[in-house]
Amino acid sequence: MLADDSYSTTSTNVELACIPDDTTGLERIMLAAQGDLQRLMSSYFGRPIFIELIYAHCSSRLTPASPENPITQSRQVHLVCASCTVCIATSTVTITSPQCERLFLDEKFPIGQTFRRLNRTPKFSLLNVETKAINGKRELRRTYKLETEGFVAEILEVFPDRDMFVRGEAWLMERGANLDTTCTIATDKKPEWLSVRKGNVVH
Template identity: 45%
Template structure:
């Protein structure tokens, strides 16, 4: 009997990835867009260098009781960590940079729902990144690729650009969901330039800096990010 998801099907001898990719997407881009909780490993193999996660900003909320509204959670808070459950989940919205050789190769914005003390401890206290959570717990996450395309992040809810649409085809993005028992996340990832998948390590050295493109240091590093503007569909309770 074949096993199927909305993205992948397999049986005893065959695996098939079936998805309506954007016109013009390349083979290496399809590999990256198909990563299922192991994007750091894939990018590290591609660039032959370490990939480091750098937290830009985050907001953590929790329920003080099963009937209470979500409230800000200040860490450390051992009691809140220990109380994480299906009835009193902890929810974190966060933005991180994936960096290689000091350069941003992906910007990831995510909403994470945590419903067990173990997952809360690993993620919030021991600071495991999302991808490392699945490896640490030796779980293969369920994966659902929700959307992919070319263009800037503010176009995702509208009509993203297509290949050849001037500057907009420089960025590649995907929106997807990963889940395992007690840990679920919905993630938007934006890759800053499709050229990095063409030139690889050379792009890390030769690509013009963000300042040369008109992006200031304060803009690229600011923690004042409108996380709530990106619509996430993970139920909060």
């Protein structure tokens, strides 16, 4: 596990292992986000962050969700601020309770807001962090898992340009002035680990 979150009566300590050496403090905050990334990014940019659904493929719902009859969904959303995509989140969700099924599939709360509506703090596991250079932009990626009773999500998040965490408002304005520049990555191809399988195991 790449993230260790510990606390006592007098201290709190968050340790992130195996992250790039040049990771900034602000990037570490985003990498450690536990279902509240949209809220943190709204605080950072000082603007609303909107969820744009790209696709959502759900297994059949013949019976209410349960451990014996889990419902799975593969989905991708873009987190959009000032008309620019600031994060691409591709996930597999496994639902095993009727309450979570109602919130997520019927009322259509995003993953983070589903945990907030449940009034639960999910178990957080950071699985991988990497950086890549794509079309002249420095991407930051993380793969992680959020778990609570009845609801599990494994998520790949891509921040398409690390300069957003350095330049903030100026970065948004530059992208907003030229929407033809590359603010997003391809959205149609699902990562191999996001294949939906039967049962209650998320891969």
